Amino acid sequence: MPDDIIVVEGLTVRFGDFTAVDDISLTVRRGEIYGFLGPNGAGKTTTARAVTTMRRPTAGRIVIDGHDVSVDARGARELIGVCQQNLALDVDISIRENIISKGVLHRIPRKELEARMMELSDVIGLTPFLDKLPRDLSGGWKRKTVILCALIHKPSILFLDEPTAGLDTQSRHMLWDIIRILNKRGTTVFITTHYMDEAESLCDRVSIITKGKIRATGTPRELCEKFGSFTVEYNAEDGKRLVKFFHTREEAKQFYAEKESEGAVLRGTHLEDVFLEYSGKIDVSRIEEVMG
Numbered sequence: 254m255p256d257d258i259i260v261v262e263g264l265t266v267r268f269g270d271f272t273a274v275d276d277i278s279l280t281v282r283r284g285e286i287y288g289f290l291g292p293n294g295a296g297k298t299t300t301a302r303a304v305t306t307m308r309r310p311t312a313g314r315i316v317i318d319g320h321d322v323s324v325d326a327r328g329a330r331e332l333i334g335v336c337q338q339n340l341a342l343d344v345d346i347s348i349r350e351n352i353i354s355k356g357v358l359h360r361i362p363r364k365e366l367e368a369r370m371m372e373l374s375d376v377i378g379l380t381p382f383l384d385k386l387p388r389d390l391s392g393g394w395k396r397k398t399v400i401l402c403a404l405i406h407k408p409s410i411l412f413l414d415e416p417t418a419g420l421d422t423q424s425r426h427m428l429w430d431i432i433r434i435l436n437k438r439g440t441t442v443f444i445t446t447h448y449m450d451e452a453e454s455l456c457d458r459v460s461i462i463t464k465g466k467i468r469a470t471g472t473p474r475e476l477c478e479k480f481g482s483f484t485v486e487y488n489a490e491d492g493k494r495l496v497k498f499f500h501t502r503e504e505a506k507q508f509y510a511e512k513e514s515e516g517a518v519l520r521g522t523h524l525e526d527v528f529l530e531y532s533g534k535i536d537v538s539r540i541e542e543v544m545g
């Protein structure tokens with residue numbers, strides 16, 4: 254039986270009449286990298302905020318490594334490091350003071366805290382920015398500060414809400430390496446991302462959430478295989494690019510031959526294809542009319 258480090262049952266979050274998260278249940282296994290994928294407004298951040306005790310849910314049960322957050326939020330908080338999507342930094346104090354204030358919350362002795370901050374800053378490249386104010390940093394460096402804050406108390410579970418949004422390519426790869434290294438040492442990771450290549454290469458399992466409901470969960474491979482491991486992409490008459498899935502290469506080849514004159518490409522199915530099947534593509538056909 255898998256060892257579930259995060260258990261969420263029947264989680265619902267409502268804002269007034271609007272249900273942002275609608276009775277979802279999920280489990281994250283100890284030591285895995287779990288991806289939470291979904292279009293803008295699907296409910297990813299709201300879920301992450303509830304699970305990390307930052308928002309009280311309307312209904313549902315959340316247990317983090319044995320700590321039911323409704324009765325022992327503090328115990329749960331000790332185990333988790335959170336990189337929030339909205340870069341919650343105190344704008345009036347320096348980057349150094351921001352990091353220290355996060356560490357103090359975890360009751361890390363001051364000397365140890367400063368030593369850890371310096372070591373982590375060195376790894377991430379943040380040292381030259383420590384005495385600046387958040388407003389003097391670019392978006393990417395602010396995000397790296399928040400990532401550092403999430404790591405400061407050596408949490409056993411990391412929640413990363415779009416941690417690579419706005420990071421340059423080099424820094425994305427740096428963060429992937431950090432995630433992989435920490436995961437190898439036993440850290441469990443809950444990550445949201447809009448980059449399907451990132452999810453495909455990092456995550457052991459992913460869930461796809463749309464409109465507050467989880468539509469699918471599995472390894473990226475399992476989700477692709479459900480639709481068919483082979484994809485033919487081709488141009489439709491209206492200029493749109495379409496995809497069709499196949500379970501065998503033979504079937505895919507046959508269809509590809511039929512569509513070859515329509516710019517067809519035969520390739521493996523990607524998580525991005527699966528994601529679009531669940532989320533649906535946004536219809537922009539009116540753009541011609543609107544732009545005149």
Ligand SMILES: Nc1ncnc2c1ncn2[C@@H]1O[C@H](COP(=O)(O)OP(=O)(O)OP(=O)(O)O)[C@@H](O)[C@H]1O
Nearest residue numbers: 268271273291292293294295296297298299300338
């Ligand atoms: N404090 C709030 N008050 C009212 N509605 C909210 C609040 N926070 C979130 N929502 C709504 O809940 C829904 C889910 O938002 P959420 O931020 O969880 O989406 P998301 O999946 O994280 O999207 P994104 O990919 O854009 O970050 C959205 O419709 C959003 O407008």
Ligand SMILES: [Mg+2]
Nearest residue numbers: 297298299338
């Ligand atoms: Mg979000």
